[in-house]
Every structure is written in structure tokens, then in C-alpha cells.
Amino acid sequence: MLAYVFSxxxxxxxxxxxxxxxxxxxxxxxxxxxPPGFVRSMTYRLGPAYADWYLVENSAALDPLNEAAVTGARxxxxxxxxxLATDGVGKLLNLAAGEFDPDxxxxxxxxxxxxxxxxxxxxxxxxxxxxxGTSLWRRMMVLGPPPEFTLxxxxxxxxxxxxxxETIFRxxx
Numbered sequence: 001m002l003a004y005v006f007s008x009x010x011x012x013x014x015x016x017x018x019x020x021x022x023x024x025x026x027x028x029x030x031x032x033x034x035p036p037g038f039v040r041s042m043t044y045r046l047g048p049a050y051a052d053w054y055l056v057e058n059s060a061a062l063d064p065l066n067e068a069a070v071t072g073a074r075x076x077x078x079x080x081x082x083x084l085a086t087d088g089v090g091k092l093l094n095l096a097a098g099e100f101d102p103d104x105x106x107x108x109x110x111x112x113x114x115x116x117x118x119x120x121x122x123x124x125x126x127x128x129x130x131x132x133g134t135s136l137w138r139r140m141m142v143l144g145p146p147p148e149f150t151l152x153x154x155x156x157x158x159x160x161x162x163x164x165x166e167t168i169f170r171x172x173x
Contacts, residue, residue, distance in 0.1 A: 001039065001095040003137060004054040004062065005144070011086040019084045020173050023050065026069075026077035035068035037061020042102050044170035049087075051170070055100065062092075091144020093137035097122060101133035104154045105170050110163040111147040128157050 010019045023043045030041055039055035056065060070078050112121050122129075122136075129136045133154040139146075147166075151157065159165040 001100065002056050002059060002061075002140070003093040003095070003100075004056065004065070004090060005093060006052045006054070006088060006090045007049060008052070008085040008088040009049045011084055014084040019081075020045075022077060022080040022084060023052070023173055026074065026081050027052075029074040029077050030069065033068050033072065033074060035061070035064035038065055038068070040102070043173040044105070045173055046107075046168050046170045050173065053102075089145060092140045093144075093150065094140050096136045096138045096149075097125070097129035098131075098135035099133075100135040100152065101154065102172070104133045104135070104152045105172065106153045106156050107168045107170060108151040108153065108157055108159055108165050109147045109168065110149050110151070110159060110165040112149065113162050124160065125151070128153065128159075 010016055020043075027041050027043060030038070037057040038061060039057060041052060041054045043050055043052045054065060056062060068074060112118065125136060128134055128151060131153065134157075135152045137150045137152065139148045147164075151159070156167055
């Protein structure tokens with residue numbers, strides 16, 4: 001499974017309640033259409049910013065998702081959200097371990113320490129990635145901003161300090 005994560009924030013002067021409503025309307029319209037390979041989408045508020053998570057089965061689903069997002073019944077809600085947004089940036093993540101739980105509201109972002117192999121890193125994270133509702137996501141092909149990894153969980157986790165973790169609490173919109 002892949003996640004295209006689009007981070008953004010309301011433009012200056014935008015009403016936050018209206019912003020969140022157009023986001024919800026867009027995701028409802030996308031869910032009704034269900035492009036090929038699309039699993040689901042959701043928006044989370046992370047402080048003053050937002051992150052839309054679009055889950056797809058594989059990379060072949062990205063083109064139909066991109067087309068569906070801006071055409072047909074979704075065009076009006078997409079355009080309304082785009083008019084109210086600023087500072088958008090996207091990244092592509094691959095589910096590396098665990099199972100995604102949309103109700104898990106803690107993100108721990110971190111980078112693999114220099115010199116550590118991926119096998120050793122995944123082994124060091126096993127105690128968390130086997131917990132129900134926990135998923136480990138790895139940025140693909142350096143598409144998007146760092147850090148490289150995001151651990152999504154239902155409760156805060158204390159990762160080793162060498163990973164330089166940053167914990168972010170999110171709220172479902």
C-alpha cells in the first residue's frame with residue numbers, strides 16, 4: 001500500500017471552519033467515485049497545518065487518482081479547497097510494516113541514522129510495528145520533504161534517541 005500525503009494550510013484570511021468543510025466535501029466526493037486502486041482518503045489537522053492522506057493499492061493507482069481529483073463531480077470541491085489553501089507540498093510513502101489505522105492519531109517522524117542498514121532499523125522498530133494500529137511508512141524515491149520515516153500509532157512511542165524522533169499529534173477532520 002502507498003500513501004500520497006499532501007500537506008497544506010489555510011491561506012491567510014481563510015475561515016478555518018469553511019476550510020475544513022470544503023476538505024470534507026472533497027474527500028466525500030472522491031470516496032463516491034472510487035478511482036481504480038484507490039483505497040480511501042482522510043484529512044488530519046496537525047497544529048495550524050493539515051495533511052491529506054490518500055491510500056492507494058500501488059503506484060499504478062496514482063494517475064487515476066490524480067485525474068479523478070480534479071475532474072467531474074470532484075472538480076468543484078477540489079477547486080474550492082485549492083482556493084483556500086497555501087504552502088502545499090506532497091510526499092509519497094510506502095507501507096513498510098504494520099497495518100494502517102485511520103484512527104491512530106500520533107505520528108512519530110524520524111530519519112535512519114547514518115551507517116545503519118534498513119534491516120537493522122526495521123529490526124529495532126519491530127516491537128512497535130507489531131502493535132495493533134501501528135504502521136511504519138517510508139518515503140519513496142526521495143519524493144517529498146524529510147524525514148524519511150513516519151510511525152503512525154494510537155499512542156505516543158519512545159523511539160531510540162539516535163533516530164532523532166519528532167512526535168506530532170493529529171486530529172481527524
